[in-house]
Amino acid sequence: MRPLLKVALVGAGPGDADLITLRGMRYLQEADVVLADALIDPAFRRLVGGVTWIDVGKRGFNTRDGKPNCPQHQITSQLVLYARCGLRVIRLKGGDPSLFARGEEEIAALKAARIEFEVVPGVSAALAAAAATQRPLTRRARGRSVTLQTAVFDEQGQPTLATTFGGVNPQDHSDSLVLYMVGQQIEKTATYLVAQGWAKDTPVVLVSNAGSDRQVVSEGTLISLNQLACRHHGQPTVLTLGVAATPVIGSKVPGLHAVEATNIAA
Amino acid sequence: MRPLLKVALVGAGPGDADLITLRGMRYLQEADVVLADALIDPAFRRLVGGVTWIDVGKRGFNTRDGKPNCPQHQITSQLVLYARCGLRVIRLKGGDPSLFARGEEEIAALKAARIEFEVVPGVSAALAAAAATQRPLTRRARGRSVTLQTAVFDEQGQPTLATTFGGVNPQDHSDSLVLYMVGQQIEKTATYLVAQGWAKDTPVVLVSNAGSDRQVVSEGTLISLNQLACRHHGQPTVLTLGVAATPVIGSKVPGLHAVEATNIAA
Numbered sequence: 395m396r397p398l399l400k401v402a403l404v405g406a407g408p409g410d411a412d413l414i415t416l417r418g419m420r421y422l423q424e425a426d427v428v429l430a431d432a433l434i435d436p437a438f439r440r441l442v443g444g445v446t447w448i449d450v451g452k453r454g455f456n457t458r459d460g461k462p463n464c465p466q467h468q469i470t471s472q473l474v475l476y477a478r479c480g481l482r483v484i485r486l487k488g489g490d491p492s493l494f495a496r497g498e499e500e501i502a503a504l505k506a507a508r509i510e511f512e513v514v515p516g517v518s519a520a521l522a523a524a525a526a527t528q529r530p531l532t533r534r535a536r537g538r539s540v541t542l543q544t545a546v547f548d549e550q551g552q553p554t555l556a557t558t559f560g561g562v563n564p565q566d567h568s569d570s571l572v573l574y575m576v577g578q579q580i581e582k583t584a585t586y587l588v589a590q591g592w593a594k595d596t597p598v599v600l601v602s603n604a605g606s607d608r609q610v611v612s613e614g615t616l617i618s619l620n621q622l623a624c625r626h627h628g629q630p631t632v633l634t635l636g637v638a639a640t641p642v643i644g645s646k647v648p649g650l651h652a653v654e655a656t657n658i659a660a
Numbered sequence: 661m662r663p664l665l666k667v668a669l670v671g672a673g674p675g676d677a678d679l680i681t682l683r684g685m686r687y688l689q690e691a692d693v694v695l696a697d698a699l700i701d702p703a704f705r706r707l708v709g710g711v712t713w714i715d716v717g718k719r720g721f722n723t724r725d726g727k728p729n730c731p732q733h734q735i736t737s738q739l740v741l742y743a744r745c746g747l748r749v750i751r752l753k754g755g756d757p758s759l760f761a762r763g764e765e766e767i768a769a770l771k772a773a774r775i776e777f778e779v780v781p782g783v784s785a786a787l788a789a790a791a792a793t794q795r796p797l798t799r800r801a802r803g804r805s806v807t808l809q810t811a812v813f814d815e816q817g818q819p820t821l822a823t824t825f826g827g828v829n830p831q832d833h834s835d836s837l838v839l840y841m842v843g844q845q846i847e848k849t850a851t852y853l854v855a856q857g858w859a860k861d862t863p864v865v866l867v868s869n870a871g872s873d874r875q876v877v878s879e880g881t882l883i884s885l886n887q888l889a890c891r892h893h894g895q896p897t898v899l900t901l902g903v904a905a906t907p908v909i910g911s912k913v914p915g916l917h918a919v920e921a922t923n924i925a926a
Contacts, residue, residue: 499800647737647769
């Protein structure tokens with residue numbers, strides 16, 4: 395068994411605490427201090443006794459409960475400070491530390507401080523949404539590429555940075571697209587996707603709180619996205635679009651003969 | 661705790677057995693039968709006693725050891741048959757069941773047979789490679805989109821299906837690209853990426869057996885990919901290209917004051 399180094403950036407997975415990896419959970423139990431994202435399942439805190447748990451209050455998409463976000467540089471400073479004090483520190487992040495998780499800033503600071511660390515991957519929201527809806531992100535032959543992306547818009551509804559949403563021209567699009575953190579801007583995203591040449595009847599699925607008991611799933615087409623939006627506002631939401639959003643249709647296996655349903659386990 | 665339904669498609673994660681989720685491991689321990697991919701860490705079999713373990717021999721990229729691949733329809737048939745017999749069956753897949761895992765065929769067969777099932781997500785190889793190399797797949801401002809894709813070529817080096825590798829035109833490319841299952845065709849992939857307009861000095865990282873003790877990592881630029889290939893041939897390999905392939909440079913946190921390295925944990 396690999397022991398915890400001084401510091402680990404650990405992916406907590408997308409929702410319920412049992413979607414963390416075995417290694418991630420073992421490291422949590424060996425830690426002195428945990429710096430946890432605000433959206434982390436509260437069950438984690440109960441599962442790991444004896445550690446100092448610090449909620450770094452990073453909500454990302456939502457501060458409407460009045461609690462301010464903890465600025466990234468303060469989180470990063472705490473990480474370095476505790477490690478320098480000789481503590482075993484876990485930075486616990488929702489989903490996976492390498493996807494839309496500001497991992498770069500924390501890795502840069504740890505490297506500058508010459509602190510040894512490990513990144514423990516986790517299940518990202520796109521994968522959890524696909525599992526929950528039983529709609530694989532890739533499909534044989536017709537769905538072989540999927541682009542993961544975020545969308546940030548200015549007040550005029552224009553993306554604040556060059557954002558191609560899977561390709562500027564319709565023929566260049568990925569087969570499927572998953573947009574993270576759309577909870578606050580579903581309408582702007584819909585308008586922009588149509589302007590980018592995605593057909594209005596492109597299948598879409600919205601999943602909020604993927605992989606948790608509070609999960610909300612809506613499906614439709616790109617043109618109906620605005621009607622679907624109200625159930626998802628203000629929640630951590632991923633939008634899946636294209637081939638990956640289509641339901642899998644039941645289809646019998648060729649050559650599978652009917653067998654009697656006898657319980658041979660008994 | 662959620663109990664195992666009759667059938668679950670479970671992501672084993674990318675390599676070492678401790679990268680499976682807690683839920684995935686619990687389901688394995690509750691199962692009667694496990695249908696396991698050939699590339700699954702042998703440690704899994706030791707960790708779950710008392711189940712019937714069936715190696716369905718799906719290597720995907722490699723049959724050079726002389727063992728034939730088990731055709732997909734035979735795996736799917738077994739899954740349905742065991743479930744109909746009343747057994748609790750796990751289909752254990754490397755990585756995540758929703759990404760390049762032929763999940764669609766198995767879900768379609770289970771739906772046709774009206775068998776209840778759950779998909780348990782797992783850590784996919786792209787995420788494991790990013791964790792192992794400490795290079796996040798997304799970066800603030802300049803790396804906000806990543807395309808996951810496979811590449812399959814014919815004998816002439818042409819993709820066998822429409823494959824845009826992150827966008828046909830250079831200006832449409834995703835910021836980063838991760839190509840799965842390149843172990844047999846790194847050279848063809850390099851040639852094709854250059855033809856598609858990716859610059860020859862685009863950073864690349866190859867990771868074989870991501871997340872396991874046998875992990876091999878090489879880095880360079882697109883033009884050097886052919887020289888890097890020999891260390892990775894015939895192994896399960898992901899190629900990361902673009903912003904996500906660049907190393908994170910150490911950078912101090914603004915406002916972080918030096919503190920004495922005293923061990924306050926003692």
